[in-house]
Amino acid sequence: MDREHPGASDAPAPVARSVFAVQHGTRLAAETELYRNQYILVRVEGAFGGCAVEARELTPEIPELSGLPVRELLAHPCLPVRVAVLDAWLASRAPHSEDPRARRVPLPPGTPDERARARDSAVADLLSVSPGQRIALIGVVNPLVAALRARGAEVLPCDLALRETLWGDPVSRDMEDVLAVADGVLATGMTIGNGTFDRIRNRCLERGVPLGLYAQSAPAVAREFLGHGVTALSAEPFPFSQFSAEQTHLHVYGGPGGAGAGEPAR
Known part of the structure; x- marks a missing residue:
């Protein structure tokens, strides 16, 4: 990231075009355990990035981050937001x-x-x-x-x-x-x-x-x-x-x- 930070070159700075959250539960037929998961998801160019998050961190402001520069979101106070943005940016540069x-x-x-x-x-x-x-x-x-x-x-x-x-x-x-x-x-x-x-x-x-x-x-x-x-x-x-x-x-x-x-x- 230090060598090739988003927005550090003359190319247009990457933007998180879509930022949203998903909350879901799964109870498999073979067991009684309820698996609960929440994710923050980010779209950068042709790739998605994601990061699991605690339910208490799913704030109403998450979708409002859509359209902000990747560089700005990498300084967001919420670690899962930063991770999801970084994940999306890395995947946009090198798809799996x-x-x-x-x-x-x-x-x-x-x-x-x-x-x-x-x-x-x-x-x-x-x-x-x-x-x-x-x-x-x-x-x-x-x-x-x-x-x-x-x-x-x-x-x-x-x-x-x-x-x-x-x-x-x-x-x-x-x-x-x-x-x-x-x-x-x-x-x-x-x-x-x-x-x-x-x-x-x-x-x-x-x-x-x-x-x-x-x-x-x-x-x-x-x-x-x-x-x-x-x-x-x-x-x-x-x-x-x-x-x-x-x-x-x-x-x-x-x-x-x-x-x-x-x-x-x-």
Whole structure:
């Protein structure tokens, strides 16, 4: 950003043409847990950026930010706004669909449960999991817990909202507990917007353990850390898979799957 800040050249300064928020809930058929998510979403040129946000931060002023310069919004007092704007700007410069490092992994059409299982199966493959390996899961969804266990992992769940998994396993609220003992870490992109990502990345670097990110929130921002503490990434830019019953794609970077696990970026 210091080398190529939005608006720093003679080119027209990029503008956030559309800024809006989405609030939604999902209760999968196989469980009773209600997943609640809120996102701030930004359109810059041909790309969307997004960042998860706490409900209390969804203020009426969010849509009023539409039409402001990217440079101005990068100084906004709300971190999720800054992250969403940066995410959109980065994606406008380098779309995931055109990144030669990414492979497209299709999510088949189907019900919310079917699509969640397909998505989380792909996310579970971000790390090479050996039987008995302890995988810290920061940001818990039950289908992802199931997918990791199916690969032989001992899952160490951590989440700020969930108290226990579908199977009654206690969920830690303190990520330090799981980061200290994990053999690998899978973390949600939401950590970028709540200020915990730097600690997670630094702890993984200190301990020499792989870090995979699954990101609807800030996928283009997360991509900047590939090879710099982030081992693999499942990038899912807006519109997200839960907003469609038709086939959509993840853009997967790194991981043990190799080019044969999906379709090369076109």
